[in-house]
Amino acid sequence: MVMRSVYGDDQAYFKAQSPWLLAEQHAESLRGRTLIRQVVGGLDETLPFNRSFDERLTGLGIPHTFAVLPGIGHNPMALINALRDANQEFYRRFFGVANRGE
DSSP states (O other), rough: OOHHHHHHHHHHHHTTOOHHHHHHHHHHHTTTTOOEEEEEEOOOOTTHHHHHHHHHHHTTTTEEEEEEEEESSHHHHHHHHHHHHHHHHHHHHHHHHOOOOO
């Protein structure tokens, strides 16, 4: 279902959109020019893949943060809720907005 709705059942397009491939192709332009944050739940079945991607970004010298939130599965809203203020702080940094104690 995801393959059809997101990638149009196009295997070549799917591979071209791979974060692994994109990181390798754009490593130089990513270094020091963007914020990358990787957050995954400790109970998420994709955790091993996320750990491998973290290692790959590190190997490519691409600065990023990697966090595993315990007790959370594959649930984006649970991750956002668990991040609390850290989520907003990330976006403040991304957009260059000072924290005014709000």
